[in-house]
Amino acid sequence: MKKIGFLSFGHWTPSPQSQAQSAADVLLQSIDLAVEAERLGVDGAYFRVHHFARQLASPFPLLAAVGARTKKIEIGTGVIDMRYENPHYMAEDAGSADLIAGGRLQLGISRGSPEQVIEGWRHFGHHPADGETDADLARRHAETFLELLSGKGFAQPNPRPMFSNPPGLLRLEPYSEGLRDRIWWGAGTNATAVWAAKLGMNLQSSTLKFDETGEPFHVQQANQIRAFRAAWKDAGHTRTPRVSVSRSIFALVDDRDRAYFGRGEQDGDQFGYIDGPRRAVFGRSYAAEPDVLVEQLKDDEAIAEADTLLLTVPNQLGVAYNAHVLEAILTTVAPALGWR
Incomplete structure (x- = not known):
């Protein structure tokens, strides 16, 4: 069995061809898609976060x-x-959000992706310390966040508070028990996957990673997952970690699907450069008739290694069509591969 969720980047554009022409459209449709996904039996609703962009x-x-x-x-x-x-x-x-959801949050955090603006985090008031990189800044913030989620008191109470305090040092409120175990790190390298394992975070691996061996994307990603699990075991954590991978997968079951995705434009990995001189490998998209998809996906080592699969959705095509995309995977592909 494999958990299956959707991942939305939340694009919007004021174009007649887009079903999401404004930020309000994207936000409201994201809620509606989560409701529809739950009705269909999808396990997770995940959302990408980008700043200074027409996205969530x-x-x-x-x-x-x-x-x-x-x-x-x-x-x-x-x-x-x-x-x-x-x-x-x-x-x-x-x-707060986890308490409203009844303990269902699964928060993926990371150093982030290439940005829309130069050093955008500085506009938010954050600056690397002397000798730090922006990646160091992200990891420092992550470690502080994890410590705060432990629920340990750390702040000295005022001797004359407005409201009475419990005894001892105070923690941040509201506190949601168990959330610390539901934090995931989006790792772009084997080394950051190992670092995440040592800190007791789950692993998210996206549709791209830095090219470390020249092997196909799914092979490198599977090796990253194995390195993460080995580091988790070495760290002595008592719970079983979770691992997700993201994929663009479209089952062509009607004429709309064939019109949108039936052209076979990306049927292999791509290599390129992001954030400077380091080469990255981008995983292929899958779009085919269900029986063909099943045979193709059998060979994806990383999907086999992961317990959770996040399906990227074309959110600008609207809630109804994206629900159709998810339902097609759940009913025609997942059972044949033993995911359901």
């Missing part, structure tokens, strides 16, 4: 709204860029 940004109002409208589906991010985050404020927001 501040995640916690959306996560709280989805939590209030649904009952069972996991609600997550993939990923929150920790260079931009105040860990203390984020801990309060995350605790």
Whole structure:
């Protein structure tokens, strides 16, 4: 069995061809898609976070709204860029959203992706310390966030408070028990996957990673997952970690699907450069008749290694069509591969 969720980047554009022409459209449709996904039996509703872009940004109002409208589906991010985050404020927001959802949050965090603006985190008031890189800044914020989610008191109470305090040092409120175990790190390298394992975070691996061996994307990603699990075991954690991979997968079951995705434009991995001189490998998209998809996906080593699969959705095509995309995977592909 494999958990299956959707991942939405939340694009919007004021174009007649888009079903999401404004930020309001994207936010409201994201909630509606989560409701539809839960009805279909999808396990998770995940949302990407990008700043300074016509895409989903501040995640916690959306996560709280989805939590209030649904009952069972996991609600997550993939990923929150920790260079931009105040860990203390984020801990309060995350605790609130998780309590509203009844403990269903699965928060993916990371160093983030290439940006729309130059050093955008500086506009949010965050600066690397002397000798730090922006990646170091993200990891420092992440470690602080994890410590705050432990629920340990750390702040000296005022001797004359406005309201009475419990004894001892105070923690941030509201506190949601168990959320610390539902934090995921989006790793772009084997080394950051190992680092995440040592800190007791679950692993999210996206549709791209830095090219470390020249092997096919799914092989490198599978090796990253194995390195993560080995590091987790070495760290002595007592719980079983979770691992997700993201894929663009479309079952061509009607003429709409064939018109949108039946051209076979990306049937192999791509290599390129992001954030400077390091080469990255981008995983292929899958779009084919269901029986062909099943045979193709059998060979994807990383999907086989992961316990959770996040399906990227073309959100600008609207809620009804994206629900159709998810239902087609659940009914024609997942059973044949033993995912359901």
